[in-house]
Amino acid sequence: MDFHAIIGDEERIQAAVAGRDARFDGWVFLAVTSTRIYCRPSCPAVKPKREHQRFYPSAAAAQDAGYRACKRCRPDASPGSPAWDWRTDVCARAMRLIGEGVVDRDGAAGLASRLGYSLRQLERLLIAEVGAGPAALARAQRAQVARTLIESTDLPMGQVAFAAGFASIRAFNRVVADVFACSPTELRTKAKGRTVSGGGAITLRLAYREPFEPSNLFGHLAAAAAPGVEEWQGGAYRRTLRLPHGPGTAALRPGPGYIECRLRVADLRDVTMAVARCRRALDLDADPHAPMEALAADPALAPLVAKTPGRRVPRKADGPEYAIRAVIGQQIATASAATIAAGLAERYGEAVEDPDGGLTRLFPSPQALAEADPAHLPMPGKRKATVLALARALAEGRVDVGPGVDWAKAREDLAGVPGVGPWTIEMIAMRALGDPDAFPVKDLGVIKGARHLELGAGRALEARSQAWRPWRAYAVQYLWASSEHPTNHLPTEVKASV
Structure with a gap:
C-alpha cells in the first residue's frame, strides 16, 4: 500500500473514510476545504462531501497547503507512514534522517549532502513522493514535538521551543499558531489528563x-x-x-x-x-x-x-x-x-x-x-x-x-x-x-x-x-x-x- 496507489483507487479511499478505517492513518491525510482542517481517515468528527475532500501523503504537505490539524483526531501525532520503515530508496532514507532531527542540526543542505544528492534534487524527489520538501517536513515534525512537550510536560515554553528544534521563540509561537490555531499557552491550558x-x-x-x-x-x-x-x-x-x-x-x-x-x-x-x-x-x-x-x-x-x-x-x-x-x-x-x-x-x-x-x-x-x-x-x-x-x-x-x-x-x-x-x-x-x-x-x-x-x-x-x-x-x-x-x-x- 502506498499513497499513490490509494489515491488512484477512489472506491478504496472513500470506503476508508466512510468506515473510519484506522489502517489508513499515517498513509494518507484527509483535508476539508470548507473548514481548512486536516484529519486522519479514521477521524470520528468529520464526514465531508466529496467535493470538499483533498488528500495528502503527509501532515507536512497538508500544513504546507494551509490546513491546520484537527483538534480531535490529532493527525500530526499518528504513527508515520510505515513505508519509510521498509523502503530503502532515497526518500525513505531521507524521511528516517529527518525523523532523527538531521535537518534541525545540519539544515536541509546537510541532509542532501549526507544522502549524496543536491538540495534541489532531494526537494524534487520528496515533493513528488510526500508533497513537501525537507524544510517543510522538518517544520511539521518540530510542531508535533512541540505540542507533545507542551501538553505532557511542565517545561517552560522557551525550553519546549529549544527541545523541539526551533531556532527562536518567535518561530515557535508562529508555527504553533499556524498549525494548531492557538497559542502554546492555550494548548497547555486545554490539555486534559496530561502526565506532567x-x-x-x-x-x-x-x-x-x-x-x-x-x-x-x-x-x-x-x-x-x-x-x-x-x-x-x-x-x-x-x-x-x-x-x-x-x-x-x-x-x-x-x-x-x-x-x-x-x-x-x-x-x-x-x-x-x-x-x-x-x-x-x-x-x-x-x-x-x-x-x-x-x-x-x-x-x-x-x-x-x-x-x-x-x-x-x-x-x-x-x-x-x-x-x-x-x-x-x-x-x-x-x-x-x-x-x-x-x-x-x-x-x-x-x-x-x-x-x-x-x-x-x-x-x-x-x-x-x-x-x-x-x-x-x-x-x-x-x-x-x-x-x-x-x-x-x-x-x-x-x-x-x-x-x-x-x-x-x-x-x-x-x-x-x-x-x-x-x-x-x-x-x-x-x-x-x-x-x-x-x-x-x-x-x-x-x-x-x-x-x-x-x-x-x-x-x-x-x-x-x-x-x-x-x-x-x-x-x-x-x-x-x-x-x-x-x-x-x-x-x-x-x-x-x-
Whole structure:
C-alpha cells in the first residue's frame, strides 16, 4: 500500500473514510476545504462531501497547503507512514534522517549532502513522493514535538521551543499558531489528563498501530540487556543513549494502547533523536497488517500469526552498538554476550548518571573500541580481530549502519570486514538497519523453529521463505516464538498491565 496507489483507487479511499478505517492513518491525510482542517481517515468528527475532500501523503504537505490539524483526531501525532520503515530508496532514507532531527542540526543542505544528492534534487524527489520538501517536513515534525512537550510536560515554553528544534521563540509561537490555531499557552491550558513530567525527566506517550504484541519485543530486549547499559526495572526496558549533545537515558513501558517513554537528556536539543531511536528500537512505525497478511498465507505460519498478531521486530536504539554486539554474540549464549558487552562498557564506555535506576555506562563508541587493548577483550582471537576491525571500519566511516544508509551497500561493506559472515550481516540488517526482509537462515533459533514447523532447513528453508518477502524478519519472530525460550515472554511483573 502506498499513497499513490490509494489515491488512484477512489472506491478504496472513500470506503476508508466512510468506515473510519484506522489502517489508513499515517498513509494518507484527509483535508476539508470548507473548514481548512486536516484529519486522519479514521477521524470520528468529520464526514465531508466529496467535493470538499483533498488528500495528502503527509501532515507536512497538508500544513504546507494551509490546513491546520484537527483538534480531535490529532493527525500530526499518528504513527508515520510505515513505508519509510521498509523502503530503502532515497526518500525513505531521507524521511528516517529527518525523523532523527538531521535537518534541525545540519539544515536541509546537510541532509542532501549526507544522502549524496543536491538540495534541489532531494526537494524534487520528496515533493513528488510526500508533497513537501525537507524544510517543510522538518517544520511539521518540530510542531508535533512541540505540542507533545507542551501538553505532557511542565517545561517552560522557551525550553519546549529549544527541545523541539526551533531556532527562536518567535518561530515557535508562529508555527504553533499556524498549525494548531492557538497559542502554546492555550494548548497547555486545554490539555486534559496530561502526565506532567518532573525531576528533570520528560514523559511521553508513543503511538503505534494495532495490533501490538509486546511479549517477544520486550522479552528479547530484557533477556539481551547488558547490565549497566540496559536493564529491566519496574516493568520497563531501560537503556542509555548516545546522543549528539550528550548522554541520555530512556525507559520504555508497555501501556494500554501506547508505550510510555520516560526520557532524561543532557541537552534538550536531543529529544527528537531520542524519541526516534526509541520508536525504532520497538518497531513502532510498522504496519502490522502487511506482514501478517503475507505470513498468514503460509499454512505453517498461519496458526502462529492468528495466536499472537502484531509481533514487532526487536531492534537496537544504536546501530553501531548492535553491529559490534552481533559480532560479540557469534556462537555464544545471549546471556554470555550481554556479560561481555557490559564488561566492555565498564572499561571503555562513558559514565552516565541515572537517578531512576542502575544504568551507569554508555556502550563504547566505535572510536573507543578501535583503540582497545586486545588483551581486554574476553573472547577468542579471531573474534577479537573481527570486533577491532569492525570498530575501526565504523569509526572511519567505511561501514555505516545508521538510519540513512542504503541497506544493500551496508551489507556489501559489512561483508568486506574479515570475520563478518552471513549470519552476522543478517542480524545487523534486522536489528540495526531495520530491514524487514532480513533473514538469518542459519540462526539456531530459526533452524529450531523451522524444524518444529516442518519447513525444512538450509536451501529448502531459503526457498520456502521467498513467499514471505519482504517480511522475512517478521517471520523470524514467529519462528523464534515457536519455542518456549524466555525471550518470547514478557517478564511476569508486567503481564497484567498490558
